[in-house]
Amino acid sequence: MEKKIPQKSPYVMEMEPGTYAWCSCGASSKQPFCDGSHKGSGFTPTMETIEEKTTKAWCGCKHNKSGSFCDGSHKDL
Numbered sequence: 005m006e007k008k009i010p011q012k013s014p015y016v017m018e019m020e021p022g023t024y025a026w027c028s029c030g031a032s033s034k035q036p037f038c039d040g041s042h043k044g045s046g047f048t049p050t051m052e053t054i055e056e057k058t059t060k061a062w063c064g065c066k067h068n069k070s071g072s073f074c075d076g077s078h079k080d081l
């Protein structure tokens with residue numbers, strides 16, 4: 005399965021401390037987080053632990069080089 009591209013820009017969100025499962029396949033309807041839609045696709049969510057309240061730019065294009073956050077790769081899509 006090809007990755008889906010929910011949006012070609014990050015999801016900038018104010019985050020509370022906790023553990024989050026970033027959707028890597030793009031199929032989740034709860035972007036930018038996993039809702040289990042990856043089942044059977046070969047993709048798995050990327051887990052991130054956030055220690056303190058902060059603003060994060062979650063990758064929305066699913067084409068970042070690693071991890072869960074925007075690294076500017078969406079500009080090349």
Ligand code: FES
Pocket residue numbers: 011012013014015062063064065066067068073074075076077078079
């Ligand atoms: S939204 Fe994916 S790299 Fe920026």
